[in-house]
Amino acid sequence: MRDTAKRLDAHAEEGWVLSDFPLLRLSEFGPLSDEELSFFEQAAGPAITYPKQSNIRHQGEPPAFVYLLLDGWAASAMTLRSGERQIMKVHLPGDLMGASSVCLKEAADTLYALSPAVVRKLSVQHFGALFARSPGFALRMFLT
DSSP: OHHHHHHHHHHHHTTOOGGGOOGGGGGTTSOOOHHHHHHHHHHSOOOEEEOTTOEEEOTTSOOOEEEEEEESOEEEEEEOTTSOEEEEEEEOTTOEESGGGTTSSSOSSEEEESSSEEEEEEEHHHHHHHHHHOHHHHHHHHHO
């Protein structure tokens, strides 16, 4: 955790704030390495703001991205045969959303903003590369 904190402190000196990249949540089961932090910093797209109640990704779409929630609240939900929406998870800042669908042909759930939400997208290809380069990161993902 100290390495992660030092890295985030260095970013703070450059004008970054934790909400720019809240990776501490991914460090709950062990510190992220400098390589893992750099990978996220370089591979994630720009911040995108979604209005309250808007869809971030639809159930049934090809899962091209995982989403790092920077600010706001979001939910993962499935549409039932009756047409009702079943909330599966509520996401808070720092959560990676959509990872459960990366190995599927179609997203198993819809991601939507419960409040105004800010996310950064990371392609499934980059996410897979991080798993391959960092088995420790892959293990921490299964523990979160």
